[in-house]
Amino acid sequence: MNQVTFIVLGATGDLCKRKLIPAIYKLIENKKLDLFAFIGVSFDQTNTEEILQNSKKFISKIDNKLWNKLEKASYYHQLDFYNKQGYKALHDSIVNVEKKHNLNGNRIFYLATIPKHFKEITKNLNENKIISKHQSESNCSMCKHPWARIVYEKPFGSDFTSAKQINNCIKKSFHENQIYRIDHYLGKELVSNISLVRFTNRIFEPLWNNKNIESVQIILKEKIGLEGRGNFYNKYGAIKDVIQNHMLQILSLIAMEQPKKLEAKYIRNAKAKVLKNVKFKDAVLGQYKEFTKEKGVDPKSNTETFAALNLEIKNKRWAGVPFYLKTGKYLDKKDTSVHIKFKMVKCLLTKGCPTDSNYLTLKINPDQGFFLELNIKDPENINTIMPIQMNFCHSCLFGPNTPEAYEHLLLNVINGDQSAFVRSDEIEHSWKIVEQIKKGKFKLFKYEKNSSGPEQANKLNGKGIRWRS
Numbered sequence: 346m347n348q349v350t351f352i353v354l355g356a357t358g359d360l361c362k363r364k365l366i367p368a369i370y371k372l373i374e375n376k377k378l379d380l381f382a383f384i385g386v387s388f389d390q391t392n393t394e395e396i397l398q399n400s401k402k403f404i405s406k407i408d409n410k411l412w413n414k415l416e417k418a419s420y421y422h423q424l425d426f427y428n429k430q431g432y433k434a435l436h437d438s439i440v441n442v443e444k445k446h447n448l449n450g451n452r453i454f455y456l457a458t459i460p461k462h463f464k465e466i467t468k469n470l471n472e473n474k475i476i477s478k479h480q481s482e483s484n485c486s487m488c489k490h491p492w493a494r495i496v497y498e499k500p501f502g503s504d505f506t507s508a509k510q511i512n513n514c515i516k517k518s519f520h521e522n523q524i525y526r527i528d529h530y531l532g533k534e535l536v537s538n539i540s541l542v543r544f545t546n547r548i549f550e551p552l553w554n555n556k557n558i559e560s561v562q563i564i565l566k567e568k569i570g571l572e573g574r575g576n577f578y579n580k581y582g583a584i585k586d587v588i589q590n591h592m593l594q595i596l597s598l599i600a601m602e603q604p605k606k607l608e609a610k611y612i613r614n615a616k617a618k619v620l621k622n623v624k625f626k627d628a629v630l631g632q633y634k635e636f637t638k639e640k641g642v643d644p645k646s647n648t649e650t651f652a653a654l655n656l657e658i659k660n661k662r663w664a665g666v667p668f669y670l671k672t673g674k675y676l677d678k679k680d681t682s683v684h685i686k687f688k689m690v691k692c693l694l695t696k697g698c699p700t701d702s703n704y705l706t707l708k709i710n711p712d713q714g715f716f717l718e719l720n721i722k723d724p725e726n727i728n729t730i731m732p733i734q735m736n737f738c739h740s741c742l743f744g745p746n747t748p749e750a751y752e753h754l755l756l757n758v759i760n761g762d763q764s765a766f767v768r769s770d771e772i773e774h775s776w777k778i779v780e781q782i783k784k785g786k787f788k789l790f791k792y793e794k795n796s797s798g799p800e801q802a803n804k805l806n807g808k809g810i811r812w813r814s
């Protein structure tokens with residue numbers, strides 16, 4: 346029986362409104378929660394009705410009966426994260442709610458705030474025994490005593506030093522198996538499919554190395570701009586906002602060695618090993634033309650809104666294979682995808698050899714699926730080879746309603762499954778890669794909105810690149 350009290354710290358924020366309450370509603374709708382309560386916590390003098398109401402428009406279809414169920418189990422508790430005395434009252438509120446709803450005390454604390462608050466909240470939760478270290482146990486959905494798990498939203502720190510400090514602080518309070526560092530890309534259907542596709546299909550894994558793969562492109566293009574987050578983005582930029590987390594996580598899943606089992610411990614060991622061996626080679630950075638006029642952005646800002654990178658992985662499997670990463674704001678389209686380019690085969694034809702090799706493309710967002718590009722004979726032209734696609738479209742086969750990343754991830758926390766969450770060493774290795782890039786002090790190229798970024802990005806490390814998107 347799944348029973349849990351969700352305590353969201355930062356309940357009046359954008360993340361809670363857009364993602365967390367809709368995810369909890371979906372868990373109720375999909376019958377994943379038998380008994381539950383939701384306690385929203387933040388600084389504002391507001392109330393439960395207002396918090397739930399603000400979230401309603403982010404849920405596609407509401408069933409009134411289910412919404413009533415959520416309303417009846419929802420509460421608001423006002424607290425300044427820095428008021429140490431206030432945590433005693435929070436604890437009392439949680440205990441009262443749990444008594445009222447016959448809950449056994451399983452708790453998820455979700456820190457839906459900026460990382461600046463992580464250490465203070467963690468210390469106070471521990472010192473007031475709201476969560477304590479000994480309550481920990483992994484895979485404890487079946488155990489008799491209650492569990493407590495703590496979720497940290499991304500970004501986890503703003504550089505290597507701050508991430509390390511947060512890790513050191515939270516490890517004093519909690520066991521690693523209580524700690525869930527979110528990277529919501531790991532909850533996306535096609536990202537969570539990467540290791541399954543690799544390791545359950547004989548046709549891929551034997552080819553997954555530098556003998557057969559020429560290069561890998563990981564692309565995360567955004568069509569949108571800052572969406573009111575100018576102040577945050579000015580400090581972070583594209584490298585810290587999406588490369589440090591989403592894109593390096595995808596890279597680590599693509600490049601990791603075969604884990605002993607597809608379980609959290611082994612997957613995270615394998616990913617950490619890859620991240621430790623990533624070497625930065627070259628970058629082209631860009632900034633869209635109107636960026637410095639945006640609200641919250643420094644008029645002299647040197648923050649990149651675009652980055653194209655060449656990385657390498659220093660191990661036997663990947664030696665000599667370039668990993669190209671590209672991301673940016675206000676680009677020509679929204680697209681997250683991975684393109685694996687296989688090496689050309691020796692052509693045995695006397696005429697009309699293929700001009701390109703095979704590609705495996707993973708479509709992550711907005712389309713989901715993958716396709717394999719193969720060469721076949723053109724039926725209409727003798728001696729002509731043409732590329733065709735063997736296509737798997739996820740929504741065509743399973744319908745458009747796959748679970749949202751946050752629903753998926755909250756369910757994983759309830760089930761004590763950490764495989765889609767980032768371990769402390771992975772986070773620290775990723776920040777180290779960011780440090781390598783930041784040392785480069787690259788020139789910033791301006792680009793037009795709705796373009797594919799600065800044209801300089803078509804060359805990295807002295808080599809021309811044909812970006813696949």
Ligand SMILES: NC(=O)c1ccc[n+]([C@@H]2O[C@H](COP(=O)([O-])OP(=O)(O)OC[C@H]3O[C@@H](n4cnc5c(N)ncnc54)[C@H](OP(=O)(O)O)[C@@H]3O)[C@@H](O)[C@H]2O)c1
Nearest residue numbers: 355356357358359360387388389424425426457458459498
């Ligand atoms: N929004 C998204 O879709 C999204 C997606 C992925 C990641 N994130 C990340 O998630 C984090 C939170 O994002 P957000 O957009 O929700 O931020 P936000 O809108 O600024 O919300 C922050 C929350 O923290 C509370 N808070 C701040 N200082 C407090 C204090 N001293 N005591 C008590 N409460 C305090 C605020 O409460 P009051 O309003 O009452 O002051 C608010 O509820 C950020 O790091 C963001 O980058 C957001």
